[in-house]
Amino acid sequence: MQHKNFKNIDKVVFGRGSFSMLSDIIAPVRKENKNYFVFVIDAYFKGKELVKRIPALPEDLVLFEDVDAHEPTTQQIDALRNTILAQKGLPSGIVGIGGGSIMDIAKATALMLTNEGSSTQYQGLNLIKKPGVYHLGIPTISGTGAECSSTAVLTGPVKKLGLKCEWTVFNQVILDPELIASVPNDWWFHTGMDTYIHCIESENGTLNNAFSHAYAEQALSLCRDVFLNEQSGRSAQNDDKLMVASLMGGLSLSYSEVGVCHALSYGLSKILDYRHCYANCVAFQHLEDVYPQGVQEFKKMVAKHKIVLPQHLAEEWSEDILTKMAEVAYNLPHMWHQAFGEAWKEKVSLLYIKDLYKRL
Numbered sequence: 558m559q560h561k562n563f564k565n566i567d568k569v570v571f572g573r574g575s576f577s578m579l580s581d582i583i584a585p586v587r588k589e590n591k592n593y594f595v596f597v598i599d600a601y602f603k604g605k606e607l608v609k610r611i612p613a614l615p616e617d618l619v620l621f622e623d624v625d626a627h628e629p630t631t632q633q634i635d636a637l638r639n640t641i642l643a644q645k646g647l648p649s650g651i652v653g654i655g656g657g658s659i660m661d662i663a664k665a666t667a668l669m670l671t672n673e674g675s676s677t678q679y680q681g682l683n684l685i686k687k688p689g690v691y692h693l694g695i696p697t698i699s700g701t702g703a704e705c706s707s708t709a710v711l712t713g714p715v716k717k718l719g720l721k722c723e724w725t726v727f728n729q730v731i732l733d734p735e736l737i738a739s740v741p742n743d744w745w746f747h748t749g750m751d752t753y754i755h756c757i758e759s760e761n762g763t764l765n766n767a768f769s770h771a772y773a774e775q776a777l778s779l780c781r782d783v784f785l786n787e788q789s790g791r792s793a794q795n796d797d798k799l800m801v802a803s804l805m806g807g808l809s810l811s812y813s814e815v816g817v818c819h820a821l822s823y824g825l826s827k828i829l830d831y832r833h834c835y836a837n838c839v840a841f842q843h844l845e846d847v848y849p850q851g852v853q854e855f856k857k858m859v860a861k862h863k864i865v866l867p868q869h870l871a872e873e874w875s876e877d878i879l880t881k882m883a884e885v886a887y888n889l890p891h892m893w894h895q896a897f898g899e900a901w902k903e904k905v906s907l908l909y910i911k912d913l914y915k916r917l
């Protein structure tokens with residue numbers, strides 16, 4: 558019998574103001590390799606207050622990455638790795654400050670700094686050959702669970718697939734809810750819903766078990782506080798809850814899987830460049846037959862926060878686009894297996910998936 562033997566984050570600090578512990582946390586790691594740190598920061602923070610608080614020493618590299626246009630690509634990671642090595646050699650570690658994309662960039666770059674060749678050759682499970690450098694994640698938006706996942710999702714020329722192995726997991730995560738207070742409302746909602754959808758897909762699938770259920774149940778309860786219940790909405794207390802929900806939703810997945818919505822979402826991201834969390838919301842609203850209660854509750858939250866999700870998108874999509882997206886989604890067997898079990902191929906075909914896309 559094979560059970561998952563999953564790798565958790567080495568160390569986690571949670572609390573308001575915990576960002577200020579960063580300098581002390583990385584100080585002992587500075588003796589490694591070429592004795593300097595790389596800070597990879599979402600370009601959104603350029604010139605903002607947070608950047609002034611980053612404890613970079615003169616020898617450190619501070620790099621701003623633009624993650625607005627698209628999700629992290631293999632090309633982007635290879636270029637970043639080459640720049641870092643060419644400028645200063647192997648760093649002591651890498652700190653990622655931003656949302657899910659920055660978390661994935663930090664994790665992937667940490668690995669690629671010690672693994673030769675292009676990251677495209679490592680897209681998949683356990684293909685990475687050597688441990689990367691020390692890497693630390695500081696989320697500034699909550700929901701993707703990227704802070705705890707063992708995958709750094711990358712879009713390559715052929716596939717959207719993660720570098721997935723034990724070494725991908727962060728050595729340290731700093732969860733400071735003060736950092737997510739200024740997230741624009743739509744992003745706050747879409748990204749929070751990524752957590753909600755993680756939990757619904759984790760719960761309603763063949764791999765669900767007591768371990769994944771315990772985390773999902775608690776994360777769902779926190780999501781309802783943040784997005785549905787009387788006290789829902791933007792507040793310091795709800796930011797605390799959302800940050801923990803994101804982590805717990807991710808931990809639920811570490812022992813379960815995502816399902817139909819995420820499979821469709823990957824197709825939307827790979828072919829049409831939709832952002833992950835937004836793509837999930839766009840798809841999830843139409844999956845009432847697969848996740849009846851989840852979708853009903855989701856729609857209540859959409860209405861409560863006056864979020865507008867696009868309709869009739871598929872009318873604009875050619876057969877070719879639909880086929881390409883369906884192929885991306887079909888090639889995620891673990892998600893279909895989670896949703897429909899061992900015999901998923903009896904239900905799921907390219908045609909079935911295209912029909913799902915046509916609902917959008």
Ligand SMILES: [Fe+2]
Pocket residue numbers: 701751755819833837
């Ligand atoms: Fe997700």
